[in-house]
Amino acid sequence: MKIKKINLRNYGVIIGFLVLCAIISFATPAFLTTRNILNLLRQSAVVGVLSAGMTLIIISGNFDISVGYICGCAGAIAAVLLNKGFSFVTMFVVVILFGALVGTVSGFAVAKLAIPSMIATLGMGQVINGALLLITGGYPISIQNDAMTYIGKESFLGIPVPIYLFVIAIILVNIVLRRTVLGRHIYSVGGNDETSRLSGIRVDFVKIITFVMSSILAAISGIILTARVGTATATAGSGYELDAIAAVVIGGTCVSGGEGNAWKTIIGVLFMSVISNSFNLLEVHVYFQYVLKGLIILVAVGFDSYNRKRASVS
Amino acid sequence: MGCVLEMKQIRKEFSGVSVLNGVDFSVNEGEIRALLGANGAGKSTLMKIICGVYHATSGEIFISGKEEEIKTPLQAAEKGIAIVHQELSMIPTLTILQNFFLGKEIVKNGILQEKQMREEYFKVCEELDFHINPDTKTRDVSVARQQMVEIMKCIHANAKIIIFDEPTTSLTNDEKKTLFEVILKLKEQGKTIIYISHILEEIFLLADTVSIMRNGDMIGTFPKNELTIPIISEHMSGKKYVEGLRLQSYVRKEAEPVFEVQNLSAPNGTKDVSFSVKPGEVVGIAGLVGSGRSEIVRSIFGADKKTSGKVLVDGKEVKITNPKQAIKAGIGLIPEDRKREGVILKQEIYKNATLVQLKKMISRGILSARKERKYSEDAVKKLSIKIPSLDTPINKLSGGNQQKVVVSKWMDEDMKLLIFDEPTKGIDVGAKEDIFKTVEDFAKKGMAIIFISSDLSEVIRTSDRILVVRDGQIIGDVANDNISQKDLMEIILR
Numbered sequence: 110m111k112i113k114k115i116n117l118r119n120y121g122v123i124i125g126f127l128v129l130c131a132i133i134s135f136a137t138p139a140f141l142t143t144r145n146i147l148n149l150l151r152q153s154a155v156v157g158v159l160s161a162g163m164t165l166i167i168i169s170g171n172f173d174i175s176v177g178y179i180c181g182c183a184g185a186i187a188a189v190l191l192n193k194g195f196s197f198v199t200m201f202v203v204v205i206l207f208g209a210l211v212g213t214v215s216g217f218a219v220a221k222l223a224i225p226s227m228i229a230t231l232g233m234g235q236v237i238n239g240a241l242l243l244i245t246g247g248y249p250i251s252i253q254n255d256a257m258t259y260i261g262k263e264s265f266l267g268i269p270v271p272i273y274l275f276v277i278a279i280i281l282v283n284i285v286l287r288r289t290v291l292g293r294h295i296y297s298v299g300g301n302d303e304t305s306r307l308s309g310i311r312v313d314f315v316k317i318i319t320f321v322m323s324s325i326l327a328a329i330s331g332i333i334l335t336a337r338v339g340t341a342t343a344t345a346g347s348g349y350e351l352d353a354i355a356a357v358v359i360g361g362t363c364v365s366g367g368e369g370n371a372w373k374t375i376i377g378v379l380f381m382s383v384i385s386n387s388f389n390l391l392e393v394h395v396y397f398q399y400v401l402k403g404l405i406i407l408v409a410v411g412f413d414s415y416n417r418k419r420a421s422v423s
Numbered sequence: 424m425g426c427v428l429e430m431k432q433i434r435k436e437f438s439g440v441s442v443l444n445g446v447d448f449s450v451n452e453g454e455i456r457a458l459l460g461a462n463g464a465g466k467s468t469l470m471k472i473i474c475g476v477y478h479a480t481s482g483e484i485f486i487s488g489k490e491e492e493i494k495t496p497l498q499a500a501e502k503g504i505a506i507v508h509q510e511l512s513m514i515p516t517l518t519i520l521q522n523f524f525l526g527k528e529i530v531k532n533g534i535l536q537e538k539q540m541r542e543e544y545f546k547v548c549e550e551l552d553f554h555i556n557p558d559t560k561t562r563d564v565s566v567a568r569q570q571m572v573e574i575m576k577c578i579h580a581n582a583k584i585i586i587f588d589e590p591t592t593s594l595t596n597d598e599k600k601t602l603f604e605v606i607l608k609l610k611e612q613g614k615t616i617i618y619i620s621h622i623l624e625e626i627f628l629l630a631d632t633v634s635i636m637r638n639g640d641m642i643g644t645f646p647k648n649e650l651t652i653p654i655i656s657e658h659m660s661g662k663k664y665v666e667g668l669r670l671q672s673y674v675r676k677e678a679e680p681v682f683e684v685q686n687l688s689a690p691n692g693t694k695d696v697s698f699s700v701k702p703g704e705v706v707g708i709a710g711l712v713g714s715g716r717s718e719i720v721r722s723i724f725g726a727d728k729k730t731s732g733k734v735l736v737d738g739k740e741v742k743i744t745n746p747k748q749a750i751k752a753g754i755g756l757i758p759e760d761r762k763r764e765g766v767i768l769k770q771e772i773y774k775n776a777t778l779v780q781l782k783k784m785i786s787r788g789i790l791s792a793r794k795e796r797k798y799s800e801d802a803v804k805k806l807s808i809k810i811p812s813l814d815t816p817i818n819k820l821s822g823g824n825q826q827k828v829v830v831s832k833w834m835d836e837d838m839k840l841l842i843f844d845e846p847t848k849g850i851d852v853g854a855k856e857d858i859f860k861t862v863e864d865f866a867k868k869g870m871a872i873i874f875i876s877s878d879l880s881e882v883i884r885t886s887d888r889i890l891v892v893r894d895g896q897i898i899g900d901v902a903n904d905n906i907s908q909k910d911l912m913e914i915i916l917r
Contacts, residue, residue, distance in 0.1 A: 288789040290781045297778060300767035307726055307764050308778045308832065309750035367769045 121412060122361055122373065126380050133387040140390055147269055151337065153382035154271030155180065155346075157375070158330035159353040160360075161278040162323030164374045167357050168286065169319040170299035170366025171219060171226035174350045175234035176327040179211055181346030182241040183331030187257075188250040188341035197256040201332070208328030209321050211237065216317030234350075242343055251340045261336030271333050275378075278326055283371040285322075295319055300367030355406045356381050425487065427452040427615050428473070428504075428584055433482035435468055442468050444639045445482070450584070455606065455616040456644075457626040460636035461659055461851030463821045466619055469636070470586055474506050475499035487583075503583035507573045507590055515562035519572055520544055522561050523579070547575045551605060567598035574605060585609060586617045591625060592849065595712045603629060621849070622878075623652055635659060659852060669905075670859060673703035673866040674887045679738060681871045682754070682840040687732030689722040691715075692895035696732070700840060700871035705862060707886030707903070708875045709915060715895035716875050717759050720842045724756045725749045736839055750779060753839030757829050757846050759875075761822070765829040768818040772810055773799035775817050776831045783835075802831035805864075807857055823854025830861055840871040847881060859885060879908045891915055 134141045159176050166173045183204045190200040211233065218229040260270050286292040294315045297305040306312045330349075335341045360377030362369025384405055388398045429449040435442050443465045450456050460466045471477040473484070475493040484491055486502050493499045513522045523544055529536040544557050553571050561569060570590060577585045587606070591599050606616055606629060620626060626633060627647065634644040635658040642658045680699035687696040692715050700706050708716045721727040723734060725743040733740050734752075741752040749756070758764035766775050776799040777784055784794045799813050806827040810820065817825055826846060833841055843862065847855045862885055866872055874885045882889055883906060891899035891914050899914045 284789075290785065290790060293774065293778075293781055293790060296770065296774070297767055300769045301763070303764050304767050305778075307724075307746050307756060307758055309747040310778075311745075311747060363769075367767065 121416070122359060122376050122380070125412075126376055126383070129380070129383060133383065133390075137387070137390045140387060145386070145390070147264075149382050149386045150272045151269040152386070153378050154269075154275040155330045155334045155337070156349055156352045156356060156381065157275035157378045158278045158326050158333065159349055160356040160374050160378050161275075161282045161371060162326035163350075163353040163357045164282055164360075164362055164369060164371050165286070165295060165319045166226075166323045167354070167362050167364060168299045168366060168369045169295045169316060170302070171316065171319070172354065173215065173230045173320065173323055173327075174227060174354075175211070175215065175230040175237060176323065176330075176353060177346045177348055177350035178234045178237040178241065179208060179324055179327035179346075180331040180334060180349055181341075181344070182237045182244065183207055183328035184335035184345050185241055185244045185250065185331075185341040185343075187332050187335050188252045189244060191252050191254045191257065192250065197254065204328045204332055205325055208325035211328075212321035212324030213317060215324065216320030219320065220313035220316035238347075241345075245341060245343045247343045249340045249342045252335065257332075257336040257339075260333060261339065271337065274329070274333060278329070279371050279375055282322075282326075286371055291315070291318065296367055298366075352381050355410075358410050359406070425452055426450070426485075427487055429485040429488075430469075430473070431483045431485070433469065433472060433484075434480045435465075435472065435477060436480045442639050443472075443479075446636070446639070446641045448634065448641060448644075450615055450617060452583075452615055453610060453613050455610055455618060455629055455631050457630035457633045457647075458617055458619045458636070459621075459626065459633060459655060459659060461853060463638070463851070464636040464659070465639045466636055467588070470506065470588065470617070470619065473499065473504055473584075473586070475504075500580055500582075503581060504586070505577035505580055505582035505584070506586040506588060507570065507577065508588055513561050513569055513572070515560070517561055518558050519555055519561055519564065520557035523557070523572060523576060527580075543579065544575075547579050550578065551575060551608065553605070565598075566593045567595070567602070570594075570602065571605065574609075578609075582614070584615045584617065586619070588619045589621065589849065590618075591620065591622065593712065599625075621851070623655060637661060656852060668884070670705070670863045670866075670885050672705075672887050673863075673869075674705075675702045675869065678702050680735075681737060681869075683735040683738075684723055685733040685735070687719070687722060687729060687734070689718065689727055689729045689732075691718040691722060691727045693719050693722050693729075694895045696895075696897055698890060698897060698900065700873065702869040702871060703866045704888065705866055705872040705874055705886045707882035707889040708873060708892055709879060709882045709889055709911060710892035711915065712877055714892045716892050717844050718895060719892065720756065720844055720873060720875065723749070724754060724842065726756065726758075753837055755779070755833040755835075755838050755841045757826075757833070757841070757843045759844040759848070761826055761829060761848070766817050766825055769816060771814045772803075772808075772817050772820070772828055773813040775828050776802050779832045780835060798834075799831070802828075802834050805834065806831055806861055821851075821854075823850035823857075826850055826854065827857060827861075830858065838865075838870055840873065841865055842873040842875075844875045845877065846874075847876060847878065855881075879911050883908065883911065 139145055159180060163173065163176065186207055187200050187204055190203060215230055215233045218224045219226045263270055265273065286295065294305065294310050297310060298312050298315045302312050331346060334345055356377035357374050358364060359380050360373035362374065384402055388401065393401065426449050431447055432445045433443050434445050446465065446469060448469065458466050468477060472479050473493065475496045475498050478494060484493060491502055493502065514525065520540060524540050529539050541557060548554050553575070555564065555568055555572065590602060594602060610616060618629060630647050632644055632646055633650055635642045635655065637659060678701050681702045683699035685697050688694055696719050698706070710716045718727060722729050725745045725748055734743050735741070736752045743749045743752060762768065773795055777795045780798060781790065784790055784798065786794065796813060803810060808824050808827045808831070810824065817828055846858050862872055862874060874882065876882050883903060886903050889901045889903055889911065890897050891901065901914065
C-alpha cells in the first residue's frame, strides 16, 4: 500500500511564511509595496550571505557563533584599506584571506583540538571583536568608493545588487552541498563522523574546510554591510550570528547535523527579515522587538522539532 | 502455575503496514520462555507493546488474569514488567548506585536518603549473591557487570516478568555463564523470564518453552525437548533447513600473498602480529570476545594507531596511518559496530552505499546521480538487499539489510582485501546466508578476505585457514580441514 501524505515538515515553514506575510499585509498597507519589498530584500542580503555559510556549518554538525564579529571586522578592514587608497580588488582579496585565516583557526580548534564548536567560536569571536575595536578605535569609519556605492546602493535590472550576492552565495553553497564529493562528505561527517572516518573520509579536513568557507562568506557579508551603510562601525554585525542560526534552523536544517538544505535557508532568511521589517512598519518599540523575535523563533523551531520528535517516537 | 501474562489477538500497524497480525502469546509463572524469530518477525514490536513503548492497534492484554491497559513504560513497570535491554541504558558518568536508583531515588523532604538507598542496594546484592561497589563510576565497569546491575534493578522494582533482549551479544563466555546462573536463580524465585536471542545453544540451555514468530505471526509455542535446530530453522524461515555447508574454497594456493602484515604492534593491545593472505583465501580469526580480534584488524586498517610493524600489499610495503590510506591500498573494513561505525542512519540507502566510492561517481567534476543509482542498484541486486526504494533512509531497514548496505560500500573491482568484523551480529539467518554468499563471491574474484566472528561455526564454514587470537596475539594458525567447533574451542582455551 502506498501512502503519500503531505509532509507538514517540508511545507510548514513555507506555509507559516505565507501566513505571516498575509497577516502583515492586512495590518499595514506599507508592507506590500515594491519599494518596501526591495528594501527588505536589500536588508536581508547581509544575514543571507552569513546564513549560506551557517548552513554548511550546521549540516557538518557544528555551530559558528563568531560569524557576526567576522562580518563586522571584515567590514572595518574593507573600510580602512579603501580609505588608505588600496583598490577594491586588493581589499577584496585581503578580506577573503582574513576570512580564510579565521576559518582555518576555528576549524583547527574544532577538528584537531576537539574543542566543542560553540566554545571554540565563542573564543574566536572575542578575539575578532577585539581586533575590530582595535582597528576602528571604537569610532565609525566612513568610506567613499564607487564600487562600494554600487554594491550597497545601486540596482541591476531593477533589483538591488546585494540580492544578487545573496542568491549567488546560496547557489554556490547549494552546488557544493548537492553536487560535489565535498558536499556529500559534509553531510556524512555531520551524520556520523566515525562511519565517515572508516569510509576513508578526511573528517578533520572536511570540518576545517566548512569553517573556512563559512568564514569567507561571513567576511564577504561584511563588505556588503559596510557598502550598504557607507560606514564601518565597532558594533557592526554583532548579533547577526543569531539571526543566521535562526534563519538556517527555521529553514529546516537539523541542528544535530547531517541533514538540511540551502534553498530552505532562503525562506528562513526572508522569514527573519519580514519579521524585522514589519516591526519597523508597525512601529513596535525596538526593545520589544527582541522579545517578539525571540518568541517567534522559539515557536517556529519548536513546531518543527516537535513534529520531528513525534515522528521519531511512534 | 497460573498464566501470568496473556496477550490476545495483538495487532500493530505502522502507517498502514501491519507488523503484527493478531498475535496470541501467553506465559506461565516461573517459566523461562525463549522468543525466536528472524529480524522483522515482530519480536521486538511485541515486547515493546508489553513494555508500554508502543501501543497495540488492537488486542487485549491480561496480567495475572486481569485485563490491563499498558500505555507507558511506567505503567508496565507498575504492573511488574521489566526489560533488560540489548543496549544498556545506564548513564556512564553516574555511579552504580546513582544509576540503580535513577528516576526512583528515595527522597525525604526533597533530600536524597543516601543511607536508605545503600541499604536497599545491598539487600538486592545479597539476594542475587552479586557484589559490586555502589560508588564505582558506571563507565569503569564492564558491560557484563552493568547488565547485572540492570537485572538487580528489575528485582528491586519487584518485577514479575523480566524480558531479556539479546543479553549475551557483548559478553565473554565466563560472563555468559554467570548470566545464565542468575537467570536460573530468578526462575527459582518464581520470576517469569522472556528471553530473546538468535543463539540457539543458549536457548537449549535455558528455556523451558520456545515461541517462534515469523512475519508478524506467532507460529507456535513448543516445549524445548520437542525442538531441534532444523525444526526451529524451518519454523523461523518457512523453508526446509539445509545443514550449513563449508563455502567453496577459491584460494589460489600457488599465488604470492596479496596481503601481508609483519610484526604489527599497537597501543590497542595488538602484539607482534604477523600473517599473510593469498588471493581468494578466506582467513578466519577466532578468539573470545575481548581477545583483541577487532583491535588487530582496526590497526591494519588504520582505524587505530600502530606502534610498529609493516603492511604489504602485493608484496610492496604500504604506509597506513588512517583508513583513507588503507582504502587507497585496496583494503576495506566492515566494522563491528554497524550503527556507530558502519552506516549513517539519517542518510538515504544509496548515499550510504556509495560513500566510499564517491570519487568514481563523478562526471565532469560533479556527482553523477546516474552513476550513484547504477552502483547502488547493482549492489542491491547482487546482495539481494530488500529495500522500499534507494531514497529510503537506511534506519528504516532491518539490521540484516543495513549490514548488506555496509557490505555494498566495498563492491569495487580494485579491492584487494576485505575485512569482515562480526558481520552477522544481530542479523537473521537468511541475511547471514546472503553475507556468506557474498564472502564466497568476493573470494571467487580473487579478493583476500579476513572473517571475524564470535560464532565458531561461522568461522569454520567460511574460512580456509583460522587464526586463533588471545591477548592481542596470534596463538594458533590452523588449516581448516573439517575442524570441529569443539577442537577449535580447545585451541582457543588452551
